[in-house]
Each structure stands twice: as C-alpha cells, then as structure tokens.
Amino acid sequence: MSAHMAEEPDTVIEALDWQGRPLRCQDCPHEDIHAEGRCDLGKVCVADRRRKRIDRFFSQNAALAARYLDHPYFEVRALAAKHASVFLLTPLKDDPEPDVRVVAAARLPVARVKEMRFDTEPRVRIAVAERLEGSDLVALLADGDYQVRIAAARRAPPDALVYLMHDPETDVRRVVARRLPQAQLARMTSDDDPLVRVVVAEHLDPDRLAPLVADPDMRVRFVVAERIDPRFLPPLTEDSVPPVAEVARQRLASS
Incomplete structure (x- = not known):
C-alpha cells in the first residue's frame, strides 16, 4: 500500500x-x-x-x-x-514500492539514475526528469504521462521542445511556449487553446505579435496590447473590450 x-x-x-x-x-x-x-x-x-x-x-x-x-x-x-549515505542507495532503485524508488532517483548520482527513465511509475520518471539534462531528457518528452512530459519540458534543451508544440495536453504546451526559441514560438500563435496563446503573447518578441492582434480571446488581446510594438497598436485602440482598447490608446499616446 x-x-x-x-x-x-x-x-x-x-x-x-x-x-x-x-x-x-x-x-x-x-x-x-x-x-x-x-x-x-x-x-x-x-x-x-x-x-x-x-x-x-x-x-x-x-x-x-x-x-x-x-x-x-x-x-x-x-x-x-x-x-x-547515498552510497547505500543503489539497491533501492529496484525497490517494489514507488515511494522508495522516488527517493533513490532524487538522491543517487545522475549517472546512476538514467536507466530509471523507464521505470513503470510516473512519479519515479518525474524525479528522474528533474535530475537529467540535455539529450538525456529527449526520451521523456514522448512519455505517456503528461506530468512526466511537463517535467522533461522544463529542463530539456529549448530546441528539442518542437516535438511538444502539438502535445494534446494544454499544460504541456504552456510550458513549451515559455521556453521555445522565438522562431518556433511564432508558430504557436494559432494554438487551439487561448491559455497557450496567452503564454505565447507574454513571451513572443513585441515585433512578432501582429498575428495575435485579432485573436478571438480578449485575454490574449489584452497581453498583446500591453506588449506589442507600437506600430501595430492602432487596430487595438478600437477593440470591443474597453480595457484592451484603453491600454492600446494609453500606449499609443505615450509612444
């Protein structure tokens, strides 16, 4: 138990x-x-x-x-x-209880826990993902458990995250949007979920935000109005949502 x-x-x-x-x-x-x-x-x-x-x-x-x-x-x-002592923990990698294996994955030297990427318990794989770096994390980006993919996405090389741009889980794509390089991030402006597009709007360079000016979600447009290059503000000054239009007008007046 x-x-x-x-x-x-x-x-x-x-x-x-x-x-x-x-x-x-x-x-x-x-x-x-x-x-x-x-x-x-x-x-x-x-x-x-x-x-x-x-x-x-x-x-x-x-x-x-x-x-x-x-x-x-x-x-x-x-x-x-x-x-x-950490020198005594190696046998615990094969303990029958996940709680014990999680501790082993968190404390053993990184070189000793790589093979635990394939443990049957997601909590163990998450503990491993929080230790690994670079290419060692790539296998976990395709893990069947979305929480493992999130843990891997937080530490994987940014260029490797293109594999998760279309992940079925919104929470995974939000992590990806925070870390993707600008060129790849620009491709996520058409993501189906507005919560992902909000993160995109928060991290995309101001001069790349034009595709989101007419976003159907007011939360996305509000972030865009706060950050977009002033050259692209005029359409937002007439936005149907007053707070969005007000932010756009204030920024345009002070630019």
Missing part, C-alpha cells in the same frame, strides 16, 4: 506499528536513545506506522538510517533513504 497514512494531531497519543499492533518502549532496541530524549513514543518513533513520526525519528537520528533500508514497511525504507 503506497498511499500515505493519514496523520492525527500530536495531542492524540496512539502508538501502533505498521501491522496495527500496540507499541511499547520496552520492546524497542533503541532504549538508549530514548533515555537521551531522541525518540518519544507516539511522537518520534521508527516503529510507528505514521509517516510523520518515522520522519521525526530519522531527522533526529540520521546515523541510524542505514539500518532500516531493508525494513519491511515501505514508509520506513523511504524515509531512511532520505537520510542514509
């Missing part, structure tokens, strides 16, 4: 292990650190089933993380992986 357990307020002291059994300090191998105040039943405990309590334990006892990288409870493995 990969979904995180719901957290209850710390004022409620309920200490159960990951199999639902009550916890007792007497059964714990860490009585020494309990005496030092570095764990606290119901609040800071590696044996607890609640993520926040486990995380607090490793935050205060990072040196113990290596002992728990093969724990049967995936939350313990994932949180231990956040604190353990």
